[in-house]
Amino acid sequence: MLIDGLSLLWRQSNWLRQAVGNQRCWFARGNGGIACSAARAARRWHGSMPSAAPSHLPPDRSGISAPPCPSIGRHRRTGSCAAAGCQSGAQAWSLVTDSLVVHVHPKEAQMEATGRDRRLRRLWGSVSGRTVLMPIDQPVTMGPIAGLDAIDAQLTRLLAGAPNAIIGHRGVLRRVPAEAARSTSVVMHLSAGTALSGRGHVKKLTGDVVEAVQLGADAVSVQVTFGVPEETDMLHDLAQVAAGCSRWGMPLLAMVYVAGIDPAEAPEKIAHGARAAAELGSDIVKVPYTGSADSFATVVAGCFAPVVMAGGEPSDSWEDVLLDVKDALSAGAAGVCIGRKVQQHSAPDEALADLHALVHANNLG
Known part of the structure; x- marks a missing residue:
């Protein structure tokens, strides 16, 4: 039997040599x-x-x-x-x-979608193609702020508003109720810095893509603050995470900020930061609103990755927030990424309903 097997292997290898020749x-x-x-x-x-x-x-x-x-x-x-x-x-x-x-x-036909495609699809509304994201990562930087201090009870209330995805660090994401995770995607935030240092806007990596995969995350996010001496370190971190995302089929959200400016007065700097994040491999880019639909349109036009509008500081006027959202969407924004303005609203579930109505509307006119 051994001799027969060796003879068969010899005949097969001889056939291949004849077919291939010296090529x-x-x-x-x-x-x-x-x-x-x-x-x-x-x-x-x-x-x-x-x-x-x-x-x-x-x-x-x-x-x-x-x-x-x-x-x-x-x-x-x-x-x-x-x-x-x-x-x-x-x-x-x-x-x-x-x-x-x-x-x-192999006998099985290949699936058309990659893992990255399937994960990205979970972040967007199936009809509108836009998204309502809610970051809950702020307590690492700011401490137990209002709206996120009693996290277990408040998570239940916030998730009742069904944001398309929440963005948080590993510890909080592990506390997301399993039933809520079926309707809301999770994005693991991979960078952090605290206000206790006096430089909370400077971020360092605190996790990696492999851990996000193990956690069952649908995407990961990294913050880059431009205009500070540590900018190149944060860009390097973003690029490293982007490489990991490519290996594991994981979407990447970049949170882009520029230190020491009013975005309404320097929209070109926001546009620069957004484009840099896309160039380094980000699938979605979050930026602050630049004060007008026209200026925000320049940010969107200059960034080939989808751009979502950040919420920023809490506002006394929810109506003004909704007007900014509407203007950003009319300028081409792919959605919003709003945290404290929702979490510190008197009725967060109603605030999320308002955002859903705008972001996922078929007609923004």
Whole structure:
């Protein structure tokens, strides 16, 4: 039996040597049965095949380059081609040469959405495509502020208003009731600093993407404060988290602030910070309102990632808050990210209902 098995392996390897000849090959690991074709099928499935492995293709986990394929990373790793409708599985073998293509297709068809896509979809209203986010991370910076001091009771009340997602640190997110988490997504905040230092706007990383995955988070967030000496450190942290998000399929929200300015007087600086956050890999960018629909529109236009409006300091006039929200949405905002103005409202669930009515309205006119 051993001799028969070795003989079979020899015949298979001899067939591959004859088929491939002296040409260079690339492999990606997987499971399934073999299907192969010669140059005509290779051109039909993949178009013109390159004579050398493209330098931009990242190596897979085995350290061997993935096969060339004009599609997204998932298909490059599997050796399938979305443009040709190839339904390859998540870990298919693929061998590519100038004259031969050998595929290995698992039986299951691939799912169209990636993990990142599915997580992002949970953050948006299914009809409006916009979002109502509520940060509850403020006590790390400010202490047990009104509206978040008795956290267990107040969480229940706030979640009754069904924000699309809440943003908090690990300790509070672990206290979110399981039944509430079914209707409200959770975003784990990964940076912190306290007012006790006198420089609470300077943030350091306090968690990572792997922990957020373990926690079951739908996204992560990081704050960057521009215009301070530590700006480059925070940008480095944002980039590091963005790299982790790419590896794990986790959406990233960047909270962007510029120190020492009134956003209404320097909207171009808010636009600069927003664009920098998007350039470094953020999927959503939160910025303060710049005082007018026209100026906020310049921020939105200059940032290719969706922009959401921050709430800022508590306001005596809820009507003014709603007017700002309406103007931001008319300028192209993808939603709001409002915390204290809701949490310190006399009726937080009603305040959230007002935000839902504006943000998820089909007609903002």
